Amino acid sequence: MARNGVFSRRWRAEKMEEFDNLCPSFYSDEVHVLAVDDSLVDRKVIERLLKITSCRVTTVDSGRRALQFLGLDEEETYNVGLDGLKVDLIITDYCMPGMTGYELLKKIKDSSFREIPVVIMSSENVLTRIDRCLEEGAEDFLLKPVKLSDVKRLKDYMFSEDRFRTEAKAMNKRKLPETSCDNSPTLSPSPSPSPSPSPSIDLSSTLSSRSSSSQSSPKTLSSSLSTDSSTHSTGSSMPSSPTSLASPTRRLKMSNQDL
Amino acid sequence: MLGLGMERLRTDINRLLALLFHQGVLDEQYLQLQQLQDESSPNFVSEVVNIYFQESEKLLRNLRSLLMDREFSDYKKMGVHLNQFIGSSSSIGAKRVRNVCVAFRVASEQNNRLGCLRALELLEHEYCYLKNKLHELFQIEQQRLLAAAVRYPVQH
Numbered sequence: 001m002a003r004n005g006v007f008s009r010r011w012r013a014e015k016m017e018e019f020d021n022l023c024p025s026f027y028s029d030e031v032h033v034l035a036v037d038d039s040l041v042d043r044k045v046i047e048r049l050l051k052i053t054s055c056r057v058t059t060v061d062s063g064r065r066a067l068q069f070l071g072l073d074e075e076e077t078y079n080v081g082l083d084g085l086k087v088d089l090i091i092t093d094y095c096m097p098g099m100t101g102y103e104l105l106k107k108i109k110d111s112s113f114r115e116i117p118v119v120i121m122s123s124e125n126v127l128t129r130i131d132r133c134l135e136e137g138a139e140d141f142l143l144k145p146v147k148l149s150d151v152k153r154l155k156d157y158m159f160s161e162d163r164f165r166t167e168a169k170a171m172n173k174r175k176l177p178e179t180s181c182d183n184s185p186t187l188s189p190s191p192s193p194s195p196s197p198s199p200s201i202d203l204s205s206t207l208s209s210r211s212s213s214s215q216s217s218p219k220t221l222s223s224s225l226s227t228d229s230s231t232h233s234t235g236s237s238m239p240s241s242p243t244s245l246a247s248p249t250r251r252l253k254m255s256n257q258d259l
Numbered sequence: 260m261l262g263l264g265m266e267r268l269r270t271d272i273n274r275l276l277a278l279l280f281h282q283g284v285l286d287e288q289y290l291q292l293q294q295l296q297d298e299s300s301p302n303f304v305s306e307v308v309n310i311y312f313q314e315s316e317k318l319l320r321n322l323r324s325l326l327m328d329r330e331f332s333d334y335k336k337m338g339v340h341l342n343q344f345i346g347s348s349s350s351i352g353a354k355r356v357r358n359v360c361v362a363f364r365v366a367s368e369q370n371n372r373l374g375c376l377r378a379l380e381l382l383e384h385e386y387c388y389l390k391n392k393l394h395e396l397f398q399i400e401q402q403r404l405l406a407a408a409v410r411y412p413v414q415h
Binding site: 039048095144145148 | 295310346347349351
């Protein structure tokens with residue numbers, strides 16, 4: 001019985017991942033971050049930093065593209081189909097040609113997306129700049145080059161408390177897709193290529209047990225997914241930057257006062 | 260025999276890295292990049308560094324052509340390029356290149372053409388050194404990977 005449980009969870013995880021690519025809105029328990037930076041090098045780095053901390057990442061190279069992605073740009077609207085790609089966090093560079101990170105921040109805070117937290121990144125440690133951004137509603141200010149410890153800390157204090165709330169919300173959301181999913185062709189009883197060989201009988205019994213216990217399975221699935229990714233992220237051990245103060249902005253202000 | 264080769268390669272990598280850190284060519288941000296590399300992204304560092312090389316060479320060409328214009332040197336545009344160069348260099352841990360860019364930026368803000376020319380020469384020199392050393396590092400790492408594959412062949 002236990003072995004079936006493990007196998008079915010893994011099989012379900014694979015199937016859910018296929019689903020995630022088809023209809024990402026169904027998997028809202030993963031944090032989706034929109035990263036904005038005009039530098040390709042920085043985009044690659046921030047994307048990797050976020051992926052390693054188990055976030056879903058979309059990178060764009062300008063404030064304008066960010067607004068288009070959200071569906072806020074007046075000129076071009078790609079609204080159709082993107083409503084499901086809910087953004088949980090926006091992280092943007094400050095210095096960008098065209099629209100600066102500060103201008104993007106203002107536009108977002110003036111829009112229907114003002115609830116989305118915005119984090120500013122900058123290579124310049126300018127106190128007035130930091131203050132302006134925080135006053136305008138930025139959640140935090142990261143000094144470049146951004147480190148893994150910065151991203152981990154950010155994710156922890158922003159999303160760990162809410163996880164129970166979002167899981168509860170997500171569970172209610174999943175009731176609807178569950179029923180439509182069962183009719184989908186990708187959930188055919190034919191065995192998917194999996195590491196452990198198993199007779200097809202186990203799969204069909206797994207399917208029927210899955211549809212009956214639709215409420216409990218998503219929760220274990222999400223927790224198994226998150227534990228898998230968290231072990232991945234904690235694999236790296238590095239002397240973390242001194243965290244004598246909780247917030248880096250406070251730390252920055254202190255260091256500025258020392259001058 | 261192969262075992263000794265592996266050890267030597269590992270020592271070579273560590274020695275080269277230690278040298279580059281000691282010389283201030285690289286800083287801890289490079290170590291951050293290495294941390295982001297794993298089985299799911301096994302070539303992350305070289306991918307990012309190669310993007311950095313491509314972008315840097317473009318920036319260097321632009322800076323040189325801006326300075327070669329004797330009639331009017333667009334210092335503002337130089338500043339924009341330098342900001343980009345500073346940003347990407349700090350993102351991969353290229354400390355010395357970054358520092359020269361900062362000095363270059365000061366000269367451009369003062370509209371100091373001679374200072375800019377000197378800084379550009381120094382920048383090109385530092386960049387070349389960095390590129391050669393990182394290529395060397397990647398080569399030794401490739402050798403080590405090959406040696407490991409030979410030593411621990413995948414059993415079927």
